[in-house]
Amino acid sequence: MAYEIIESCVNCWACEPLCPSDAIFEARPHFKIDAKKCTECEGDHVDPQCVSICPIEGAILNPFSEPANPPGSLTGIPPERMEEVMAEIQSR
Amino acid sequence: MELKVIGQSEDNTAESGCSASGCGGSSDQLSHLPDHIRDKVHNHPCYSEEAHHHFARMHVAVAPACNIQCHYCNRKYDCANESRPGVVSELLTPDQAVKKVMAVAANIPQMTVLGIAGPGDPLANPERTFETFRQLTEKAPDIKLCVSTNGLSLPDQVEELCKHNIDHVTITINCVDPDVGAKIYPWIFWNNRRIKGRKGAQILIEQQQKGLKMLTDRGILVKVNSVMIPGVNDQHLEEVSKVVKEKGAFLHNVMPLIAEAEHGTFYGVMGQRGPTHDELQTLQDKCAGDMNMMRHCRQCRADAVGMLGEDRGDEFTMDKVEVMDVDYEQAMIKRADYQAEIEAKREAQKKSANETFIPLTALTTKKKETRPVLMAVATSGGGVINQHFGHAKEFLIYEASMTDVRFIGHRKVDLYCSGGDTCGDAETTLQKTIRLLEGCEAVLCSKIGYEPWEVLEESGIQPNGEHAMEPIEEAVAKVYAEMAESGQLEQQRQADQLQAGA
Ligand code: SF4
Ligand code: SF4
Numbered sequence A: 001m002a003y004e005i006i007e008s009c010v011n012c013w014a015c016e017p018l019c020p021s022d023a024i025f026e027a028r029p030h031f032k033i034d035a036k037k038c039t040e041c042e043g044d045h046v047d048p049q050c051v052s053i054c055p056i057e058g059a060i061l062n063p064f065s066e067p068a069n070p071p072g073s074l075t076g077i078p079p080e081r082m083e084e085v086m087a088e089i090q091s092r
Numbered sequence B: 001m002e003l004k005v006i007g008q009s010e011d012n013t014a015e016s017g018c019s020a021s022g023c024g025g026s027s028d029q030l031s032h033l034p035d036h037i038r039d040k041v042h043n044h045p046c047y048s049e050e051a052h053h054h055f056a057r058m059h060v061a062v063a064p065a066c067n068i069q070c071h072y073c074n075r076k077y078d079c080a081n082e083s084r085p086g087v088v089s090e091l092l093t094p095d096q097a098v099k100k101v102m103a104v105a106a107n108i109p110q111m112t113v114l115g116i117a118g119p120g121d122p123l124a125n126p127e128r129t130f131e132t133f134r135q136l137t138e139k140a141p142d143i144k145l146c147v148s149t150n151g152l153s154l155p156d157q158v159e160e161l162c163k164h165n166i167d168h169v170t171i172t173i174n175c176v177d178p179d180v181g182a183k184i185y186p187w188i189f190w191n192n193r194r195i196k197g198r199k200g201a202q203i204l205i206e207q208q209q210k211g212l213k214m215l216t217d218r219g220i221l222v223k224v225n226s227v228m229i230p231g232v233n234d235q236h237l238e239e240v241s242k243v244v245k246e247k248g249a250f251l252h253n254v255m256p257l258i259a260e261a262e263h264g265t266f267y268g269v270m271g272q273r274g275p276t277h278d279e280l281q282t283l284q285d286k287c288a289g290d291m292n293m294m295r296h297c298r299q300c301r302a303d304a305v306g307m308l309g310e311d312r313g314d315e316f317t318m319d320k321v322e323v324m325d326v327d328y329e330q331a332m333i334k335r336a337d338y339q340a341e342i343e344a345k346r347e348a349q350k351k352s353a354n355e356t357f358i359p360l361t362a363l364t365t366k367k368k369e370t371r372p373v374l375m376a377v378a379t380s381g382g383g384v385i386n387q388h389f390g391h392a393k394e395f396l397i398y399e400a401s402m403t404d405v406r407f408i409g410h411r412k413v414d415l416y417c418s419g420g421d422t423c424g425d426a427e428t429t430l431q432k433t434i435r436l437l438e439g440c441e442a443v444l445c446s447k448i449g450y451e452p453w454e455v456l457e458e459s460g461i462q463p464n465g466e467h468a469m470e471p472i473e474e475a476v477a478k479v480y481a482e483m484a485e486s487g488q489l490e491q492q493r494q495a496d497q498l499q500a501g502a
């Protein structure tokens, strides 16, 4: 089982040096996790390191393919509020 | 530049309001500093108000990662602590950055300072940041190095910083109280965990204060930046000013929060407003009582190149830099000559100012109190009035009073829009500029068109093109004296005059 980085990643490099298994690598259009190498940080850290520093909600999926940092969990912006504001901006 | 009033009459001293660093009358904000610090900042455009007219700085974006989250930041863009929000810089490797710095230094001889400010937190990317500094210390020893940080990993990096002989560090400190901090920082990454809320803020504050102390103990200059967030830390920043001064910071720079929903930041989306010009200035004045404030910060971006307020980054993109041929030995000689020339000019300017300056009190009649006046100035550098009104991307705001002329801050004409064509017709741009100049009663520029002249006048802002190429403070003092003489300044500004052009 492994974590996965998806397209909303902004290539900020924060996760890469933290991975105890050297599973994360720079790639375009976004960083990737080598599923064969990822250990979920088991035995090294209590929390998966990439998930703990990644600033972008939804950029990393957990082994069940769910966002490890779901909407609102990092920014504190309630998802409904975000939707409202985005709709307002688009209608301008 | 000395604008000390010599023959000040007793009857106006009481109320002339020596509220700012200018009490005692010197417009040199650094006058209170010990000599060794003054020497260090003398040619530093970010630290010396006077030097920023003459010297240039550049930033390179080599540090992408960050270890905290600020509510005014969206990590899709550059670090908002040092850069404008909503800007993406070209990320460079240390080798590329060094190449770029050498190319810029060879082409812009007034470039004296290289900073690393992002796009994330430089100290959360120690290898890249220090590799860049190591190479530059060796290859371009005539360039000063500086770095800015959110402070979280600062204590761990102080030893390494000292090795690289970096003498200026900027720490962004928005609070010293974790309850305030919890409203600014949603989380930090600390000891392999994400720590949210008050606990995270508390660790961050402790680290910032510890790092600040460690640096000043080692004789490294520390500037503190704070972002003013109305209703969150605006009341608290006076306390911050006091605390960081006690720990030895030499400058405290309060910047306005810039929050737009489009940036997708917490504050932007939640509708948190930024401070008005007035609120910012009032706070800067209050903090100035405690310590030396910097008012000329332009919140430049992480890959900015050029004089403060100008960005020549487009001339030095990596593809252009790669093909430039730089003979740095030659360039260093040229740079030294050029900088000596500027030095001579600055000296001359200082002298002439001392000779020609007429004490303001000699011009204002003794019996009347005259109120202070804000004036806007269009300049492209050099400390003189030398820019066409219509070309000004920003205005420098000065306050003239019976006792002195002091620099208040900058107002940018349009922070996010890059050109005139895409953003409405000329009239709206002019209207925007007039709104921007709210509170000013005169605008000094080298030239101004007929149409804007009329509109400005109608709005109660007197355009003035008579002081082209004159040193700024001197010209502002003269215009103030003229206004005082004509009796305009004896009463409060007329309300109807203010509304006329609106
Ligand atoms: S979960 Fe741990 S091992 Fe897996 S990629 Fe992330 S940091 Fe590496
Ligand atoms: S920390 Fe998140 S956004 Fe940054 S590179 Fe890793 S996955 Fe991408």
Ligand code: SF4
Pocket (backbone or CB within 6 Å): B066, B067, B068, B069, B070, B072, B073, B074, B075, B078, B079, B080, B081, B082, B119, B120, B121, B150
């Ligand atoms: S320190 Fe800078 S990059 Fe990091 S979250 Fe704050 S503003 Fe953004």
